Amino acid sequence: MRRSSESGSGLLGSPRRKSSPSRGHISEMLHALPHTSAGFRCLVIFLVCIILVYIASTSFGFSTKNSMGSMARSKVQDNEESGPDAMYHMRQRISTLEDELESLKHSLLATAGETKNFDDVKYRNEETRKRILVTGGAGFVGSHLVDKLMRDGHEVIALDNYFTGRRKNVEHWIGHPNFELVHHDVVMPYFVEVDQIYHLASPASPPHYMYNPVKTIKTNTLGTINMLGLAKRVKATVLLASTSEIYGDPEVHPQPETYWGHVNTIGPRSCYDEGKRVAESLMVAYNKQEKVNIRIARIFNTFGSRMHMNDGRVVSNFIIQAIQGKPITIYGNGEQTRSFQYVDDLVDGLIALMNSNYSMPVNLGNPEEYTIKQFAEVIRDLVESKSEIVMKDAVEDDPKQRKPNITVAAQKIGWKPKISMRDGLMKTIDYFRDEIQKNKKRSIRDDEI
Numbered sequence: 001m002r003r004s005s006e007s008g009s010g011l012l013g014s015p016r017r018k019s020s021p022s023r024g025h026i027s028e029m030l031h032a033l034p035h036t037s038a039g040f041r042c043l044v045i046f047l048v049c050i051i052l053v054y055i056a057s058t059s060f061g062f063s064t065k066n067s068m069g070s071m072a073r074s075k076v077q078d079n080e081e082s083g084p085d086a087m088y089h090m091r092q093r094i095s096t097l098e099d100e101l102e103s104l105k106h107s108l109l110a111t112a113g114e115t116k117n118f119d120d121v122k123y124r125n126e127e128t129r130k131r132i133l134v135t136g137g138a139g140f141v142g143s144h145l146v147d148k149l150m151r152d153g154h155e156v157i158a159l160d161n162y163f164t165g166r167r168k169n170v171e172h173w174i175g176h177p178n179f180e181l182v183h184h185d186v187v188m189p190y191f192v193e194v195d196q197i198y199h200l201a202s203p204a205s206p207p208h209y210m211y212n213p214v215k216t217i218k219t220n221t222l223g224t225i226n227m228l229g230l231a232k233r234v235k236a237t238v239l240l241a242s243t244s245e246i247y248g249d250p251e252v253h254p255q256p257e258t259y260w261g262h263v264n265t266i267g268p269r270s271c272y273d274e275g276k277r278v279a280e281s282l283m284v285a286y287n288k289q290e291k292v293n294i295r296i297a298r299i300f301n302t303f304g305s306r307m308h309m310n311d312g313r314v315v316s317n318f319i320i321q322a323i324q325g326k327p328i329t330i331y332g333n334g335e336q337t338r339s340f341q342y343v344d345d346l347v348d349g350l351i352a353l354m355n356s357n358y359s360m361p362v363n364l365g366n367p368e369e370y371t372i373k374q375f376a377e378v379i380r381d382l383v384e385s386k387s388e389i390v391m392k393d394a395v396e397d398d399p400k401q402r403k404p405n406i407t408v409a410a411q412k413i414g415w416k417p418k419i420s421m422r423d424g425l426m427k428t429i430d431y432f433r434d435e436i437q438k439n440k441k442r443s444i445r446d447d448e449i
């Protein structure tokens with residue numbers, strides 16, 4: 001990679017100089033750095049510092065006792081020389097360092113995004129492009145929402161504390177100029193200028209929200225207050241991802257938004273159910289008192305790719321058990337009902353709600369209703385599995401039936417689900433097959449190590 005100082009182009013495409021680089025040249029080089037990872041920037045700044053120290057040491061005779069490897073050798077060499085020879089060596093060294101920087105730049109950009117193939121992103125001008133914050137943006141639903149908003153040409157900030165979310169879910173956008181990933185916990189205030197906030201941060205599956213019930217309550221109360229405070233300050237519209245769990249074990253079927261629910265305040269699910277109920281109350285209070293523009297989505301069971309493998313939700317449990325040929329376990333007699341929507345439908349519903357002018361709660365779910373036993377059979381058939389279906393003791397406070405009434409969604413935001421449960425399941429089964437395969441390869445590799 002070494003070239004003479006008289007040939008080729010300089011660092012980051014600037015013309016190579018015959019004399020040592022000036023401060024202006026260094027800062028030009030830094031500004032010329034494209035959108036790269038912070039790590040790469042730090043590396044370049046570090047290397048540029050080395051050049052500057054080197055120039056200073058050779059020009060002013062400073063002693064650099066601890067300088068590294070070749071730098072140290074060259075310093076000794078330079079001290080033994082003087083005049084034109086010393087200048088010649090100095091130029092050579094700078095040229096070599098510039099070459100090394102350039103080669104590092106290319107190898108790092110190749111992995112850090114410059115050559116990444118992003119999905120197509122719609123062009124939007126300043127007037128129609130929005131700055132959007134998605135809390136819980138690295139989670140299952142959040143990451144699909146981020147995908148859709150990004151493709152639609154908006155600037156998106158995905159905020160997550162990675163409790164149940166994964167960087168991997170949004171890594172395909174890292175490096176894109178419209179995208180930012182922020183590691184933050186919504187229990188702590190967060191300040192940013194945005195037009196819209198989708199507030200999704202909260203564990204969503206029973207094992208996750210029961211793992212630390214106090215934190216679940218804090219996330220849904222303090223976290224929601226923080227997002228509402230932010231919305232108030234910057235005049236953003238805020239959408240809360242609420243849940244059908246606020247209906248508890250419902251006595252009204254299907255559940256319309258006017259139903260107040262039937263929740264056990266001290267049961268194992270109460271940290272989540274009551275947390276979301278308070279979150280809804282907070283939304284309405286900020287709307288009335290502080291005139292914050294609010295949207296409340298009551299989300300029913302949703303499934304799709306990027307669901308956690310082991311989060312104990314019915315869809316992932318059944319699919320994984322069927323693929324692995326293990327018994328499919330049903331808790332209770334299997335007669336309890338659920339309705340499942342595919343994640344793409346939910347994302348369309350969330351965006352339609354956000355951009356509507358409707359501030360009352362809206363059910364978002366697929367009204368196709370199945371008993372859990374039927375659901376297990378459908379999955380077994382689609383997977384073409386021979387798994388047997390086994391019943392275990394019912395789980396405490398497990399709702400007996402769930403089915404959304406989606407009349408409000410149809411009338412107020414013009415939304416209804418488009419993807420049938422079977423079509424959604426086929427896509428999800430493919431996803432889990434792939435994940436199981438990858439895990440197998442990983443564990444074989446680990447065994448080999």
Ligand SMILES: NC(=O)c1ccc[n+]([C@@H]2O[C@H](COP(=O)([O-])OP(=O)(O)OC[C@H]3O[C@@H](n4cnc5c(N)ncnc54)[C@H](O)[C@@H]3O)[C@@H](O)[C@H]2O)c1
Binds near residue numbers: 163199303
């Ligand atoms: N998936 C469903 O079936 C469903 C149903 C009803 C409601 N919801 C709601 O939708 C939202 C998203 O659910 P999901 O299924 O994608 O779950 P998920 O667990 O995949 O996503 C939640 C995300 O929030 C993050 N998070 C949790 N606590 C946080 C905190 N204190 N600060 C910052 N980030 C935090 C997690 O790390 C995760 O990335 C949740 O609010 C959930 O209550 C989901």
